[in-house]
Amino acid sequence: MTPTLFDVYIRHTAAFLPNQPVGNDEMEAVLGMAGDVPSRVRSRILRSNGIHSRHYAIDPRSRTLTHSCAELAALAVQALYREGVEPEAVGVLACGTSYPDQTMPGHGAMVHGLLPQAGPCEMVSMAGVCVAGMAALKYAYTAIRSGEHREAVACAAETASAMMRKEAFASETALKQAADFRPELAFAKDFLRWMLSDGAGALHLSNTPAPGCLKIVWLDLVSYAHEQPVCMYAGGDWVDGQWRGWKTLTAAEGEAVSVMSVKQDVKLLNEHIIHYTVEEALQRSICRHGLRVEDVDYFLPHYSSHFFRDKVAQGLANIGFAIPEHKWFTNLPSKGNTGSASIYIMLDEFMRTHRLASGEKILCYVPESGRFSSSFMLLEVV
Secondary structure, three states: OOOOOOOOEEEEEEEEOOOOOEEOOOHHHHHOOHHHOOOOOHHHHHHHHOOOEEOOOEOOOOOOEOOOHHHHHHHHHHHHHHOOOOHHHOOEEEEEOOOOOOOOOOHHHHHHHOOHHHOOOEEEEEOOOOHHHHHHHHHHHHHHHOOOOOEEEEEEEEEHHHHOOHHHOOOHHHHHOOOOOOHHHHHHHHHHHOOEOEEEEEEEEEOOOOOOOEEEEEEEEEEOOOOOOOOEEOOEEEEOOEEEEHHHOOHHHHHHOOOOOOEEOHHHHHHHHHHHHHHHHHHHHHHHHOOOHHHOOEEEEOOOOHHHHHHHHHHHHHOOOOOOHHHEOOOHHHHOEOHHHHHHHHHHHHHHHOOOOOOOEEEEEEEEOOOOEEEEEEEEEO
């Protein structure tokens, strides 16, 4: 007997961005200068990434935290409640983040703990990097698609600034005084300091449509970790050519590599991100679903930097799926790179600023360089 599968609709979207926007000229004053020395790469990275403003969950004067990651997520979910979502009707709360506030308990439990009006519900925490937000959405989608639940909330949040403040950022100046100074490590950390920002988004899913809502036609996740090494990471590092997690390192080893800082192997990223997350992943979805480029009315790509925009376009062209750039939408310049929350924040702004017609289709793309994963999702306007 074939099981009944239910259509799934995004009924409401919400986003929460902490504090006032921070412009490029204000960034270093807000985050603080590591080692009280101006960054040598900040201007070059900002010219390349195309971000003009972003939000930080820190006080710009004292650099104390104003929100935790769980608090940002909870505030985005509460925004859904103000849109008319009934907390007691939500059967699933699925939460994703790149870097939770603690290793235990799970991020989702901390978010749920800040939502007493939600009552008891099924809760799940999704870890990873940018695709963690899409993984949370996939879990919520599957719960409704299978008929186990009628309504669900998926959310994602990031507080990258907590690890980017001068107080939490080992000085490049101090590192240079060490006999085993590694310039590539210093750059890997400083590079991300000017790339990442804070924010949260939430989506309300239901098996019942409403005018103007979005039907999730399909949602694909794929990992290529079996073919590539670690590229973006925190809580572990390469020691003597071997990948080591923080639990296996001595205090001295952990300090030497700034083990809890977020780092990026930029060379590995540039070599492989487009091949795996655009070309390989999208061809897989095309084969699975019969997707045609003429079916796509809008394209919402998450990319970490404007530097990658032309590379994404070239990757699409390489597989015969060139999407005209007038169909693209991104809010990277004004909202920054909020990691796993980016697609939620982007979709919320897109829905509030575009007049959509029934039947129009929206293709969403989220790559992840943690160990090279990707996600594509097709939405249809009801």
